[in-house]
Amino acid sequence: MHILVCGGAGYIGSHACVELAARGHQVVIADSFVNSSPRVLQRLQTLVGAPLACHRVDLRDRGAVEGLFTGQRFDAVVHFAALKAVGESCQRPLDYFDNNIAGTIHLLQAMQAHGVHRLVFSSSATVYGDPDAVPVREDAPLRVTNPYGRTKLVMEQLIGDLCASDPGFHAVNLRYFNPVGAHPSGLIGEAPGGVPNNLMPYVCQVAVGQRDRLAVFGGDWPTVDGTGVRDYIHVVDLARAHADALDFLVREGRSANINLGTGRGTSVLELVRAFERASGRMVAYDIVARRAGDVAEVYADPSLAHALLGWHAEHDIDAMCRDAWRWQSNNPRGYEDGAVDADAAGGAPVDAALSR
Numbered sequence: 001m002h003i004l005v006c007g008g009a010g011y012i013g014s015h016a017c018v019e020l021a022a023r024g025h026q027v028v029i030a031d032s033f034v035n036s037s038p039r040v041l042q043r044l045q046t047l048v049g050a051p052l053a054c055h056r057v058d059l060r061d062r063g064a065v066e067g068l069f070t071g072q073r074f075d076a077v078v079h080f081a082a083l084k085a086v087g088e089s090c091q092r093p094l095d096y097f098d099n100n101i102a103g104t105i106h107l108l109q110a111m112q113a114h115g116v117h118r119l120v121f122s123s124s125a126t127v128y129g130d131p132d133a134v135p136v137r138e139d140a141p142l143r144v145t146n147p148y149g150r151t152k153l154v155m156e157q158l159i160g161d162l163c164a165s166d167p168g169f170h171a172v173n174l175r176y177f178n179p180v181g182a183h184p185s186g187l188i189g190e191a192p193g194g195v196p197n198n199l200m201p202y203v204c205q206v207a208v209g210q211r212d213r214l215a216v217f218g219g220d221w222p223t224v225d226g227t228g229v230r231d232y233i234h235v236v237d238l239a240r241a242h243a244d245a246l247d248f249l250v251r252e253g254r255s256a257n258i259n260l261g262t263g264r265g266t267s268v269l270e271l272v273r274a275f276e277r278a279s280g281r282m283v284a285y286d287i288v289a290r291r292a293g294d295v296a297e298v299y300a301d302p303s304l305a306h307a308l309l310g311w312h313a314e315h316d317i318d319a320m321c322r323d324a325w326r327w328q329s330n331n332p333r334g335y336e337d338g339a340v341d342a343d344a345a346g347g348a349p350v351d352a353a354l355s356r
């Protein structure tokens with residue numbers, strides 16, 4: 001299939017591009033590069049064995065989005081392009097509404113205008129807020145606690161309304177739990193700008209010596225060891241589910257909301273210990289006050305993903321830590337590490353891979 005991957009240069013999007021290309025799909029990336037690096041394109045070329053077409057497009061630019069579909073026929077769209085920092089969304093809610101919601105509307109309008117009626121959407125377990133029970137099933141109540149989460153829920157609802165209005169349009173909303181890890185090659189991974197918001201990249205930066213100590217947010221949660229419990233999922237497993245979701249859309253021609261997690265909870269301190277084993281480095285930490293808005297324990301019931309997609313997570317927390325560490329130690333400054341680029345690229349300069 002010919003697949004448009006919006007946000008394909010980002011952390012999860014880049015891993016999905018590798019998986020889609022490996023399954024023989026023709027991938028076209030659209031990315032604004034506001035939260036990603038064009039250098040990822042060289043790495044993707046190395047992994048895929050051929051350059052991927054890429055358009056620099058901001059989904060807020062309706063004309064540019066329309067332009068993506070002009071002169072190119074797509075069979076499906078995979079939509080990752082969104083701002084995703086919870087704290088930042090509380091400071092700049094309008095930017096989040098504009099970027100995430102308006103951008104998605106433009107994308108859906110262009111898809112409808114051009115008769116593209118299959119969508120895989122990058123949603124989040126954030127739509128469950130603080131769940132009443134774990135493991136979390138897809139029919140759990142939806143309630144969000146911050147502007148970022150609200151944008152994900154509204155995007156799901158917009159997509160649902162479109163599916164209801166147009167019997168030919170089908171979408172799979174994939175609700176990710178906590179994506180971590182990196183491609184086992186060490187060539188692509190998560191490269192947050194500034195101070196990481198999330199646990200795994202912060203642990204990586206402590207282990208590599210860029211930050212002194214991890215602050216563990218709360219040691220008094222009602223969990224196995226008092227620290228927060230989450231369902232960490234390897235980004236390569238996550239990427240695979242997107243290709244499986246496309247197959248589902250083609251095969252079954254219906255829509256679905258699907259959790260993507262391992263079904264296992266891991267505490268902050270369990271993750272720290274697993275990371276120390278994988279890296280051979282100490283991760284110094286202090287237990288500090290709880291972070292506002294956090295919850296004690298969230299993990300998925302992933303059985304629907306298995307039933308509908310035939311998917312289940314294959315990597316455990318040790319593999320997640322091992323691959324996160326390989327990425328971090330090979331690329332201490334993320335995609336800014338030119339030396340690795342020079343090794344990996346072996347091809348055209350980055351900008352040559354950008355067609356506009």
Ligand code: UFG
Pocket residue numbers: 084086124125126149176177178197198199200202214215216217218227228229230268291294298
């Ligand atoms: N944590 C720390 N120290 C840190 C960072 C995190 O102790 O420096 C703890 C948190 O308190 C939590 C766990 O590590 O217990 C995981 O925190 P993350 O920030 O990595 O992930 P969250 O579960 O808070 O949030 C993630 C995504 C959100 C998404 C949510 C969905 O970041 O975008 O999962 O459940 F909405």
